[in-house]
Structures are given as C-alpha cells and as structure tokens.
Amino acid sequence: MSVAAQVVKKFINDPETVVPEALAGVAAAHPGLVRVDLEKQLVLRADAPVAGKVGLVSGGGSGHEPLHGGFVGAGMLDAACAGAVFTSPVPDQMAAATKEVDGGAGVVHIVKNYTGDVLNFKMAAELAEDEGIQVEVVVIDDDVAVQDSLYTAGRRGVGATVLAEKLAGARAEQGGSLTDVAGVVRAVNERTRSFGVALTSCATPASGTRIFDLGADEIEVGVGIHGEPGRRREKHAPAREIVEMMLEPILDDLQPAQGSSVLAFVNGLGGTPLLELYLLFNEVNGQLADRGITVGRSLVGNYITSLEMAGASITLLQLDDELARLWDAPVKTAALRWGV
Amino acid sequence: MSVAAQVVKKFINDPETVVPEALAGVAAAHPGLVRVDLEKQLVLRADAPVAGKVGLVSGGGSGHEPLHGGFVGAGMLDAACAGAVFTSPVPDQMAAATKEVDGGAGVVHIVKNYTGDVLNFKMAAELAEDEGIQVEVVVIDDDVAVQDSLYTAGRRGVGATVLAEKLAGARAEQGGSLTDVAGVVRAVNERTRSFGVALTSCATPASGTRIFDLGADEIEVGVGIHGEPGRRREKHAPAREIVEMMLEPILDDLQPAQGSSVLAFVNGLGGTPLLELYLLFNEVNGQLADRGITVGRSLVGNYITSLEMAGASITLLQLDDELARLWDAPVKTAALRWGV
Numbered sequence: 001m002s003v004a005a006q007v008v009k010k011f012i013n014d015p016e017t018v019v020p021e022a023l024a025g026v027a028a029a030h031p032g033l034v035r036v037d038l039e040k041q042l043v044l045r046a047d048a049p050v051a052g053k054v055g056l057v058s059g060g061g062s063g064h065e066p067l068h069g070g071f072v073g074a075g076m077l078d079a080a081c082a083g084a085v086f087t088s089p090v091p092d093q094m095a096a097a098t099k100e101v102d103g104g105a106g107v108v109h110i111v112k113n114y115t116g117d118v119l120n121f122k123m124a125a126e127l128a129e130d131e132g133i134q135v136e137v138v139v140i141d142d143d144v145a146v147q148d149s150l151y152t153a154g155r156r157g158v159g160a161t162v163l164a165e166k167l168a169g170a171r172a173e174q175g176g177s178l179t180d181v182a183g184v185v186r187a188v189n190e191r192t193r194s195f196g197v198a199l200t201s202c203a204t205p206a207s208g209t210r211i212f213d214l215g216a217d218e219i220e221v222g223v224g225i226h227g228e229p230g231r232r233r234e235k236h237a238p239a240r241e242i243v244e245m246m247l248e249p250i251l252d253d254l255q256p257a258q259g260s261s262v263l264a265f266v267n268g269l270g271g272t273p274l275l276e277l278y279l280l281f282n283e284v285n286g287q288l289a290d291r292g293i294t295v296g297r298s299l300v301g302n303y304i305t306s307l308e309m310a311g312a313s314i315t316l317l318q319l320d321d322e323l324a325r326l327w328d329a330p331v332k333t334a335a336l337r338w339g340v
Numbered sequence: 341m342s343v344a345a346q347v348v349k350k351f352i353n354d355p356e357t358v359v360p361e362a363l364a365g366v367a368a369a370h371p372g373l374v375r376v377d378l379e380k381q382l383v384l385r386a387d388a389p390v391a392g393k394v395g396l397v398s399g400g401g402s403g404h405e406p407l408h409g410g411f412v413g414a415g416m417l418d419a420a421c422a423g424a425v426f427t428s429p430v431p432d433q434m435a436a437a438t439k440e441v442d443g444g445a446g447v448v449h450i451v452k453n454y455t456g457d458v459l460n461f462k463m464a465a466e467l468a469e470d471e472g473i474q475v476e477v478v479v480i481d482d483d484v485a486v487q488d489s490l491y492t493a494g495r496r497g498v499g500a501t502v503l504a505e506k507l508a509g510a511r512a513e514q515g516g517s518l519t520d521v522a523g524v525v526r527a528v529n530e531r532t533r534s535f536g537v538a539l540t541s542c543a544t545p546a547s548g549t550r551i552f553d554l555g556a557d558e559i560e561v562g563v564g565i566h567g568e569p570g571r572r573r574e575k576h577a578p579a580r581e582i583v584e585m586m587l588e589p590i591l592d593d594l595q596p597a598q599g600s601s602v603l604a605f606v607n608g609l610g611g612t613p614l615l616e617l618y619l620l621f622n623e624v625n626g627q628l629a630d631r632g633i634t635v636g637r638s639l640v641g642n643y644i645t646s647l648e649m650a651g652a653s654i655t656l657l658q659l660d661d662e663l664a665r666l667w668d669a670p671v672k673t674a675a676l677r678w679g680v
Contacts, residue, residue, distance in 0.1 A: 007556040009539040011579045011616040025618030028625040029638045065614035199349040216347040239351045271611045273647045274405035276351040278365030285368040298369045307613045
C-alpha cells in the first residue's frame with residue numbers, strides 16, 4: 001500500500017483546536033441539555049449540581065465520541081472531561097468537574113482502565129476529597145482481548161463504560177446512595193465482557209496518517225480503541241466467523257448459564273456503516289440463541305468509537321431484573337435518550 | 341493509489357443477503373418498536389395501521405441507514421421499504437407497505453428525487469388507489485449541488501427527507517388530514533436546501549471496491565449519496581473554508597431574511613467521526629450568526645449516509661413557529677427519539 005493511501009483527510013481547521021472547536025459545537029447543538037466549560041474542556045449537565053443526587057463523572061481522551069460528552073444528562077453522567085485526542089484529561093479538569101456536580105451526596109468517577117486515566121482520576125479524587133467531597137473511583141476493564149496493552153496494565157476498559165454510565169446514572173437519578181451507585185458500576189463491570197475487531201486503522205488529527213497498517217485482506221482481532229494491537233491478525237472472513245471469533249473469548253470468560261438473559265451491545269468503531277452493525281447484531285442474536293442465551297436488551301450503533309476506524313466491538317452484560325429495570329429507566333442525553 | 345488500496349472490507353456474509361440480514365437485525369434489536377416483513381423488505385411500525393391516522397411511507401435503496409428504517413415509529417414513518425443497496429425498492433413493496441399502514445385516512449409517500457424511486461412510488465400509488473386507498477406522493481429535491489445527476493432529473497433529494505419525515509410524522513400523529521400532512525412535506529421541501537462534500541468514496545457490498553477515486557488531497561464538492569459526482573473537485577481545505585463552500589450555494593438559493601431562524605442539520609455521510617461533525621456544526625453556527633441567521637433547532641449526526649463514505653452534508657430548513665413546534669413533538673424511532 002502506498003504512503004499516499006495512508007493519509008486520512010479530516011474536517012478540521014487546526015489539529016491543536018479540534019477538541020475545543022468540537023466542544024463549542026456540542027454547546028451550540030444542545031443548549032438545554034448541557035453547558036460546556038470550554039476552558040477546562042468539561043461537558044456538564046445543564047442543571048448541575050442536582051441537590052442530594054450522587055454525581056457521576058467520567059472522561060478520557062477525545063476521539064471516542066459520543067463517549068463521554070454525548071452521555072451527559074439526566075439519568076446518565078453529570079459531567080464528562082475531555083482530553084486531547086487519545087490522551088487522558090488532567091486531574092485539575094476532573095477535580096473541577098467533581099466540584100461542579102457535587103450535590104452533597106458524593107461523586108462516582110467511572111474510569112476506563114488506561115494508565116493515564118486511572119492515575120489522573122485517582123489524583124483528582126484526592127483533590128476533591130481534600131475539599132470535603134466524598135468520591136468513589138471505579139475502574140472499568142471489560143475487554144477480554146488482551147491482558148496488558150500499549151496503554152494499560154490489565155484489561156482495557158471499553159463498551160462496559162457506556163453501560164455502566166447508563167445503569168449507574170439511573171440508580172443515581174432514583175436516589176441511590178454513593179455506595180449504591182458505585183456498586184452498580186462495579187456490578188456492571190463484573191458482569192460485562194467485550195471484544196473488538198478492526199477492518200482499518202484510524203488517524204489522529206495531529207498526525208493525519210493511519211496509526212497502523214492492515215492489508216486489504218487482513219483484520220486486527222482484539223483491537224483496542226486507540227489502535228492498540230489485538231491478539232492477532234487474521235485473514236478477513238465472513239461476518240458469521242468474525243462474530244464467532246468475538247463471542248468465543250467473551251463467553252469463555254463470562255460463562256453465562258444456559259437460559260441467561262444478556263444485554264447485547266454491538267458497537268461501531270466509527271467507520272463501519274450501520275447496515276453492517278445490524279447485520280452483526282443479527283449474527284450475535286442468532287449465535288447466542290444457539291447457545292441457549294437470550295438477548296433481553298440491546299444497543300446497536302456507534303457509541304464508543306475510535307475516530308474513523310472501520311470495525312466493531314461486541315459487549316455482553318449478564319442482566320438481572322434490577323439491571324434491566326435500570327436500563328429501561330428514562331435517560332436524556334445527546335446520544336442516548338428515551339422516556340423523556 | 342494502488343488497486344489494493346481501493347478494496348473496502350466489510351462485515352458481511354454474502355453480498356446478496358446483506359439487506360435481509362441487516363433487516364433481521366433491526367427486527368431483533370427493536371421488537372417493541374417495529375415489525376419487519378423480511379420477504380417484502382419492509383420495516384413497519386409495530387402498531388400499524390393506526391386507525392384514523394394518515395400513514396407515512398418512505399423508502400429507497402439501502403446503504404443510507406438509519407434512513408429510512410431507523411425512522412419508523414410513533415411521530416415519524418409508519419413504514420419504510422428497503423431496496424437493495426443503492427437501488428430503488430419495487431412498486432409491489434411500496435404498495436404492500438401502503439396497504440399495511442392505511443388507517444383509513446390515506447397515506448403520504450415521501451420520495452427522494454431519484455428516477456427509479458419516483459417512477460416506482462408513482463406506480464405504487466396507482467396500485468394502492470386501485471384498492472381504494474388515497475395516496476399523496478411528495479417528491480423531495482433539496483440538494484442544490486447539481487441540476488440533473490447520474491440517477492436524477494432535477495435536484496436530488498437528501499437531508500430534507502429526514503426533516504420531512506419527522507415534521508410530517510408529527511402532524512399526522514396530531515391528527516392532521518391527508519392534505520395537511522402532505523402539505524407539511526411540501527412546505528419542508530420548499531423551505532429546505534442541502535449540500536454535501538465527500539472526503540472519500542464508498543463501496544457497495546456487491547463490488548467491494550470504491551465507486552470513485554479521490555486523491556489524498558482532493559475533496560468532491562457537491563457529492564451525492566450514491567457517490568454521484570458533485571460540482572467539482574477541489575483541493576482539501578480547512579473546515580472553515582469547506583463550510584463556506586457549502587453554505588454559500590444553500591443560502592444563495594434559500595435566501596433567508598436577516599433575523600431568520602433555521603434548523604441546521606449537519607449530517608455525516610457514514611465514515612466521518614462525530615468529533616468532526618460537531619466541529620463542522622460549530623462552523624455552521626458561527627458563519628450563520630455572522631450573517632444574522634439564528635440556529636433555532638439543530639441535528640448533528642449520521643442520519644442519511646452513503647455507506648462508509650467520509651464526508652458531510654449541511655441542510656438548512658427555514659423555521660416558522662409551527663415547524664419548530666412539530667420538530668419538538670414526541671418521536672419514538674430507533675434513530676430519533678425524544679418526548680417518549
């Protein structure tokens with residue numbers, strides 16, 4: 001493949017200002033829903049802090065939209081901290097967000113397991129606690145593809161983050177205590193596993209060229225959301241076989257009982273058409289049915305992306321009645337909305 | 341660029357069965373919302389026909405998802421007919437859909453202006469009328485980029501279709517007559533203009549290779565949603581300049597008065613990250629403000645796509661109080677949902 005083919009054109013003005021310009025767009029597009037602190041790069045629930053409610057703060061590098069800013073609103077996050085593309089936000093941002101959303105009942109930090117994010121959120125929690133705010137930090141590490149990775153000790157945090165934000169957000173909205181809400185995040189993480197496959201790489205605005213090369217007949221099995229390598233490269237294969245490759249390690253690890261009900265989340269990594277995501281969901285649904293597992297709830301679309309990477313991830317959450325109820329509870333954010 | 345670089349990998353089993361497999365996925369993912377006739381390739385509102393309500397039917401070639409199947413539900417479409425990728429559905433599908441959703445108050449067909457779609461919907465309307473169903477066919481042609489195109493006599497129908505489906509769907513839900521509902525579609529079409537730009541081509545599942553070639557520093561200005569050529573090729577440019585290139589022909593044609601309020605819709609063509617779409621929206625918002633035009637409502641995301649094409653379109657609708665009210669009315673579909 002020629003070098004020229006590796007260039008990825010983008011709609012940007014200046015690689016340095018992509019994130020603040022996009023955040024200004026978020027502010028202009030969703031004025032009733034969120035307010036944006038452009039200086040600190042925070043997306044905040046418009047009515048934060050909500051008195052008496054446990055606050056939920058998440059964040060991470062940009063380039064995974066709608067995660068996290070698209071999930072700020074009633075029934076989900078109170079604040080999202082945006083870092084530069086694929087770069088953790090800093091503790092000051094997280095501490096400022098924590099202070100802004102604290103309604104007196106404490107704040108939960110939902111943190112994807114990447115070394116920088118974990119360190120910075122822990123430091124932010126200490127800063128906030130110094131100011132008398134109770135903080136619980138919960139780390140998400142649902143990606144069964146690899147143990148340790150380019151930016152991670154242990155498993156990476158991926159799709160479970162979206163589900164934890166929704167489910168814990170519902171519990172907070174319903175008046176759950178700090179312990180309750182953090183407990184939902186932990187329960188979701190324990191009951192959820194994910195696996196991703198890339199068909200192409202992506203390119204950061206700063207470099208403008210693809211992070212890695214994949215041949216015209218190759219796929220990256222177990223890819224991370226920053227283009228981190230997966231388990232192996234394989235020849236491209238029919239969707240049926242790719243879904244088998246993804247479900248097998250998830251189910252090996254999750255070990256759901258026959259007759260279990262799961263939330264099946266088929267997520268696009270950014271550059272894959274929705275047509276293909278629904279086709280993948282159909283495979284997931286069929287292959288789970290063959291194993292005696294029911295899809296009780298589902299989510300299909302681009303929710304945790306890797307810029308324009310073509311690819312998809314599958315996330316399975318073992319449901320119980322309480323988690324199903326929390327899933328169905330109203331949510332009002334830019335990217336997930338129902339019941340209001 | 342090498343030939344190998346033109347291959348686009350996809351998550352499919354067989355190019356022949358992409359659409360029915362994806363529709364089966366839609367059925368499995370949204371059981372309470374829609375039912376899917378897999379044989380006829382129809383996505384139908386779960387509770388259709390709604391007695392006494394005007395029915396809304398749209399459809400077209402697949403590959404533009406979530407258009408149209410993602411817009412089926414209360415407050416929007418009653419049925420969507422899916423053709424093969426980039427190929428019009430046939431009159432039998434449209435006639436069957438019309439019959440399924442007729443609640444006794446007549447049915448409106450919302451048709452994007454492509455030669456095959458227009459012919460087939462007109463034939464379907466005749467078939468339905470032969471069975472005693474009143475049908476109004478309204479053609480959408482909002483794309484100011486080109487007059488006549490590869491598959492179109494006159495202007496192409498693009499982003500206005502999404503807005504017409506939402507706004508006319510709201511009027512139908514509120515008890516509007518056949519004349520009222522068709523009138524909303526016509527008013528939306530008259531008050532709306534669009535323009536698209538591509539950074540890359542896309543590939544149909546059947547061919548697996550890109551429809552057209554664009555150099556690493558080229559963009560297609562005025563592109564259609566099937567990869568049809570636009571007005572011209574240009575050197576790639578900063579987002580600010582690209583938005584100027586898009587807004588100028590829209591505003592020249594729409595001629596909104598100073599002080600007007602518009603609905604600004606920044607649409608991704610499939611392969612462009614949401615981060616960039618919000619950055620584009622920020623540009624649109626700023627450049628309109630500079631011209632004394634207010635963005636009263638907005639929509640940002642992938643709603644009418646061209647498979648994995650990287651690119652975006654801008655659609656502006658001149659609002660009035662009634663259209664703003666219809667926009668805010670509840671809608672419950674897979675891809676657009678609020679108020680319920």
